Amino acid sequence: MKNPKPPELARHRRERLWMMLQLLPVFSVLTILFGGALVLAVLQSLGFAPWFGVNTFPDFSYFGALWGSYSFWQSLALTLYYALMATFISLVMGVLLALAMVRMFPGKSLYKYLYKLPLMIPYTVGIALAVIMLGNGGMLSRLAAFAGLISDPSEFPQILKTHYGWGIIAVYVWKQAPFVTLTIYAVLLGVGRETEEAATILGASRWQTFFQVTLPQILPGIVSSTLIIFAFNIGAFEAPFILGGGYPDTLPVVAWRYFNDADYTLQLQGMATVVSIALIASGILFTYLALYRRYERRIGRN
């Protein structure tokens, strides 16, 4: 851009200004709300809360106390375990379903409605379904009794309210496997099946075709959908709150408990927890994205 003539420059300026103006609303809304909330959370976690009469900024003792406690790391491990497990199972189930969905079968148009139902309804519905199905007094336990396998509710394996978290994971998977399917199915429809066909003609086995042809094609969909659901799972509150095994709780529930404690100074501890969740979540997701980008560059895709 070497020395444009004045009218051109003015036009260019105007264009730029117009462009900025169009970006401004969404930028300012997110900066003020989201950025403001984050900054305030960080400030509070560092001891800035004059409204409780606390102002020891900058004070790292809240993080120190949090990270120094064994239970924080237990909670973190649990949070990551539920999130990873659910993401992985959703991914496998979702991809399998998407691969089946691209084929022809009777009732496919109905099935396309059906599998999307969980996407449309709140997590709380999924939790209610888990309660009625998976509890020790729930439907599966009753069926087991009907089949003569157990004679008392306590003999049914405990699924809800344990630290294995199968109830929580079931709810996440119920909601999120369809989400993965939706994304992958869309990608599959987009790329068509010509390459798969070519591979088959060239004599590739079914596994070879999947891992060497289909998988690279759907990888962007896999990355973006797992990114979103993993991020959600780390920050989810209602399922671990209702279906969790009690102490140690997942980090969002811990933060909520701090926040609700009668001792108001613990709210700062809660803020430190919240900021820790955000740090850890973004750390993991950044790494994930960076790895994926590197892989893309390596295979020459951009």
Add this chain to the structure above:
Amino acid sequence: MKKLFIGLSLSVSLVAGGAMAEDPEATAFRDGFIAGNVDWQAVQERAKKEGTVNLYYWGGSDPINIWMDRTVAPALAEEGVTLNPVRITGTKDAVDLVLAEMAAGKGPGEGSVDAIWLNGENFATLKRQNALFGAFAPKLPNSKFIEWNAEDPRSQMNLRDFGVETGGAEVPWSGEQYVCAVNTDRVAAADVPHTFAELKAYLDKTPGKFTYVKPPHYIGNTFVQATIYAHNPDGTGASAFQESIDVIGAEELARLITPGLEYLKALEPGLLDANGGSPRYPEDPSALDGMFLNGEVDFNCKFGMFAVATGLAQGTYPEAAEQFVFPEGNMIKNKNYLAIPANAPNPAAALIMTNYMSSVESQTSKLQGTGMPPGIDPWKLSEAEAASLAAASPGLVGLTQADLDANAAPDTNATLVDVIEATWLEYIERDSTDPIDVIVKRAVENLSK
């Protein structure tokens, strides 16, 4: 960058700072009413102008929700006041809201909560933070149905709430007692425990068939308190727990509660699902109701003199449920109240509402519709009124009023409740290996910070 930061913190402190705003007229009304200079007619007129009353209450019970909408709302409408019943999941939410608003500078007349259904720690918190409207209760016309005479020992439940003097800043709404129910289909009458030792023996024989609501839920706290009373090393039961923590001191409290907590620790292996590791404590009474109905547990303990009768009418209790005396001599009895926060936006409407709630008519329909025992005192009523109140009772199942009275015990001082709760969480739930006196000392220090 630094500049940006300074600007940011400045704007934040601008948001944060600022003096307490208040509506001077609301302050004048409050001072006048509490001094007795405002007659009831003036209150009624002001209430009509205010128009609405925001009542915050635990909304987890269908019958109470129905009663509020079906009975209270129309009755208040006759006084020109619209009831706005705000259903909350925990009473503490409303207390938090009041305190947060006060911290944000919203003084008298400027808040958003007009009245809260509460007792115990929640009242004590509001009192400690100076967040209460003042001594309104004895000034209500219907307070004549409540025993205020301190010389009558029966007045204690109206004057002290978990050992904290009410000072008239809350009006009794309901009087409850901690009662357990048993599923008689599953437990033979001879096996029903009446003491803690018998409960332990029952669970040694039939492990997993009992659990209690987890502290910090007040129903769980109450079970822990009853255990501690029964295991008081001096044998003085509840009476040792009526003073505040400042009077008793951490060391003495630790000595008093150690046997009770050790019993609870020893009980753990026999509790629900304990064979799979740690036992399962339900988070709230409705979860325990579900376990009781499904036969996961054989007993169900909670505040609920008429819980079996209402549970049967709602289908939430097994058909063979009956109440029984447990633990002998330590069935904790207390009242719950309606309080008005200092910054209530509609104080006159709140007075009208609390006065209506103290009427014989409303107490009778509440008892009938929700199974909540009356908060007013029967001996202050006329014979006919007392009879109509008694007739509204859903009834006790399996025991008598005399049984309840003979085994009643008072609740624990609110300042001790916090410490005992923290100690339970540390010692029982988190399996801390520290000795109890160390845990208690730490809890006391944390709470007095």
Add this chain to the structure above:
Amino acid sequence: MRRRKATSALNTRLSPFQKIYLLLFAGFILGPFIPLIIQSFAFRWAWPDLLPSTWWLEQREKSMLPLAWDYVLSPYSRMLEATINTVFIGLVVTVICLAICLPAARVLARENFRGKPAFEFFLSMPLIVPEAAIGIALLMIFIRLGLAGSYIGIIIAHLIPTIPYMIRMLTAVYQGLGRDFEEQAMILGANRWQVLRLVTLPMLIPGVVAGALFTFLVSTNIFLLTFFLGQGKIITLPTLLFSKIAGGTLDASAAGITLLVTVPGIILLLVTERFIKEEAFGKGFGN
């Protein structure tokens, strides 16, 4: 059609495993609704009964209080209020979100400028930072500003998680649209408004509808932000249901409420399936 014929070398039919898998998956998604429906008509339904021992209709006359569906459909359950709130908040959020995202998406799809990748990343940040963090932090500010427990506060908060989705879907729409049509119209003498009104908008409509529906969907499903910031004063379908099941048990009225909470989702499903092709959904999440 052409493609289907061309794939003759590939198996276009389901393998036996896939048939079973499709059935199992459908059972996993829909199966739990069967006991839920039964529970909503039950009065007393204890373990190990496979059907209630007493049905609601048997007790209906005897009970002084409305039970099960009588309660759910009565004003006492607050279902109507929660539904209206949910729909109202969702609509307003969608409109605002659309208004602020449309211009930005157009720029993002077509222009290149310094810091664009960073800007795009910033816009998707709300997807990565947990809602619990945002909710708790916002609560402090909102209480001070008097926005806690108000519609305005909740609507503002709902913008945070909806903006990233809306931006992504609309950017994809603009990218697919291309610039040629607008430029041709300009060359033919149309002014900016005419281009917008007569060319761009009609071509945008399907994508915008998709984005709007999706934003509405996200907003109606938000629990945490509404729960924290509504302070019990503003109830929506997710928060109402949460307070019913927070204890971890499900009685008849809770089951009925759960069923009703799924109804808007079913309606939305029927609508989206009609207006949006699968591809449109997929594109919205692509990187």
